[in-house]
Amino acid sequence: MPTLLAFPAWRDNPYLNLLYLATRGAGWDVQGTTAFDELVRRTRALGSGDVLHVHWTSPICQAAPDARTARERLDTFVATVRAARASGVRLVWTVHNKLPHEVAYRDLELELAQHLTALADVVIQLNGHTVEAVADEYTLPVEKVVTLPHASYRGVYPDSMTQAQARARLDVPLTSPTIGFVGQIRPYKGITTLLAAAGRVAQDVEDLTLLLAGKTRDDVLPQVDAALPRGVRTVRFHDFVADADMQTWFRAADVMVFPYERVLNSGSVLLSATLGRPCVLPREAHLVAELGDEPWVTFYRPGGDVVENLARAVQSALRTARRTAHDAAAFASRYPPYAMSRDFLRILDGQAPVGPAPRALAG
Numbered sequence: 131m132p133t134l135l136a137f138p139a140w141r142d143n144p145y146l147n148l149l150y151l152a153t154r155g156a157g158w159d160v161q162g163t164t165a166f167d168e169l170v171r172r173t174r175a176l177g178s179g180d181v182l183h184v185h186w187t188s189p190i191c192q193a194a195p196d197a198r199t200a201r202e203r204l205d206t207f208v209a210t211v212r213a214a215r216a217s218g219v220r221l222v223w224t225v226h227n228k229l230p231h232e233v234a235y236r237d238l239e240l241e242l243a244q245h246l247t248a249l250a251d252v253v254i255q256l257n258g259h260t261v262e263a264v265a266d267e268y269t270l271p272v273e274k275v276v277t278l279p280h281a282s283y284r285g286v287y288p289d290s291m292t293q294a295q296a297r298a299r300l301d302v303p304l305t306s307p308t309i310g311f312v313g314q315i316r317p318y319k320g321i322t323t324l325l326a327a328a329g330r331v332a333q334d335v336e337d338l339t340l341l342l343a344g345k346t347r348d349d350v351l352p353q354v355d356a357a358l359p360r361g362v363r364t365v366r367f368h369d370f371v372a373d374a375d376m377q378t379w380f381r382a383a384d385v386m387v388f389p390y391e392r393v394l395n396s397g398s399v400l401l402s403a404t405l406g407r408p409c410v411l412p413r414e415a416h417l418v419a420e421l422g423d424e425p426w427v428t429f430y431r432p433g434g435d436v437v438e439n440l441a442r443a444v445q446s447a448l449r450t451a452r453r454t455a456h457d458a459a460a461f462a463s464r465y466p467p468y469a470m471s472r473d474f475l476r477i478l479d480g481q482a483p484v485g486p487a488p489r490a491l492a493g
Contacts, residue, residue, distance in 0.1 A: 131157040132179040134478070135172050138164040138189050144286055144373075145397055146185070151471035153478065166190060166203060173210050178218025181478060182211065184246065188230035191238045200235045208245050215249060222477070223247075224254040224278075227394050228264045231318045243268040252477060256280045256395045263394055263416040276477055280395060281470035282462035283404040287376045296381035300365050302339050307448050310341035310383030310407075312371060313398045315350060320389030320412075322357045323436055327389070329359030330441035335448065343367040343379045380405040384451040389440055391432075393417070399427075406459040408451055410443050425450075426458035 134153060139146055139162020150160045163169050166189055173182055190207050194200035211221060223246045233239055243264075247253065253270055255261065258277045261270045297304055309328065315321050325340075332338040339362070346354065346368040358364055371379060380386065386402045386409040393414065402409045403426065411417055413429040421427045430436075430443035447454075 131159060132181065133159040133161060133176060134181045134183055135169075135176060136160065136162040136183045136185065137169045138162075138186055140164060144283060145280070148281060148283075148286065148467040149471055149474055151468055152475040153471065156475055158478075164189065166193070166207075170206060170210050173214050173219070176214055176217070176219045179220075180218075181220045181222055182214060183222045183224070185224050186226055186230070187239065187242055187246070188232075191235050191242055192230050192233060194235070197235055197238075200238050204238050204242055204245075207242070208249075211245075211249050220251045221246075221249050222252045222254065223250040224256070225260050225264065225270070225394070226256065228267055228392070231316070231392060240268055247271055247274075250274060252276055254278045254477065257416050257420050259416040259419045260394065263414075278470065278473055278477065279465055280397060280400050281465050281467045282400050283397075284462050284466045286467060287401070287404065288374055289377055289405060291377045291381050293381050296378045299378050300341070300382050302341075302363070302365060302382055303337065306337045306339040306363065307335050308339040308341060308383045309385050309387050309444055309448070310379060311344070311387055312341075312376070312379045312401075313344045313388075315342065315344045315346040315354065315368065317350065317353075318391050320391050321350075321354060323389045323391075323440060324387055325354070325357040325359055326437045327387075327440040327444060328362050330437060331444050331448075332359060332362045335445060337363070339363040339365065341365050341379055341383055343371050345370045376401065377405055380407050383407055385410060385428075385444065385447040387440070387444060389430075389432075389436075400462070403458040403462040406455045406462075408447055408454040408458050410440070410447050424457065424461060426454040426461060 136146060154160050163172060191200040191204050194203055215221060229239055247270055253274045255275055255277050256279060261272055261275060264270060294304055302308055311324055328340045351368060380402060386407050388396060388398055388409060388411055390412060399409055408426040410428045410430060412432040418429060428443045428447040430439045
């Protein structure tokens with residue numbers, strides 16, 4: 131059977147593990163690496179009928195120690211992929227982000243995107259409006275694009291805890307209106323905006339609790355400490371949250387808040403739905419187009435007085451949280467993980483719709 135080489139492929143990444151379920155079941159030899167040098171070596175070993183599947187691009191150029199090395203890595207990657215394609219290897223690129231969240235070599239990253247669009251046999255967009263969302267940076271060839279939505283995490287994470295049990299574990303009063311953020315705590319995720327908005331919400335919402343959980347860099351933690359809102363009960367955990375503990379943090383909240391400053395797709399939103407929690411997102415055009423009809427998603431305007439805008443959206447979401455929690459869980463049931471993996475296998479087999487009118491594959 132053919133080989134699929136995924137890059138970068140972290141063993142503990144739940145999305146990748148779910149995506150390749152059906153592919154592995156069909157007999158493909160699914161391999162992966164996170165190291166650039168190993169990517170080059172393994173790509174050179176691929177043959178006709180094999181597939182190189184590129185996901186996040188930051189390890190190619192952005193992980194380089196200097197601009198010269200970044201340029202060398204880009205040139206090596208492009209030459210390696212061109213040679214592989216000449217040998218019958220197919221290239222699939224999944225566009226997870228418009229650009230990496232932290233870009234040191236912007237021009238090289240844009241050049242890389244242009245090469246990927248030219249070399250790819252198939253470009254996968256998770257959000258059906260990715261072509262429009264990235265158009266100000268680079269052009270995706272619509273004749274190569276296929277939409278493969280991000281599945282929910284239904285059946286992947288433990289999901290047996292009640293809100294009362296979760297709050298008892300975190301020492302949060304059962305009657306306290308509670309908002310949460312789970313994920314790596316990094317500047318682009320709008321954490322300081324969330325903290326300021328929580329302070330505003332607390333002026334109108336009595337006994338508010340804020341939950342923060344996720345790995346936090348040493349240089350970011352002091353910023354969080356300095357921005358903590360007064361008068362808001364805050365429960366924090368600044369490390370990776372184990373899979374078994376995800377339900378504790380999500381279930382303890384009434385509403386999850388993700389005030390990302392730059393976002394194209396978010397697995398946290400799908401996890402929020404999976405665990406039955408409504409969420410608040412920035413009113414970005416591609417997000418509204420994808421989720422605008424979902425009652426469990428509340429949008430805020432990211433311009434102007436963004437703190438006030440976010441605070442109002444959070445208050446609105448809290449008022450309807452009990453009802454919309456059921457809507458979130460229903461959304462998660464529509465497209466479970468194995469359906470996504472089966473649809474990805476259809477893409478590999480050339481059975482997926484690819485062309486000028488991308489659409490979501492049937493679950």
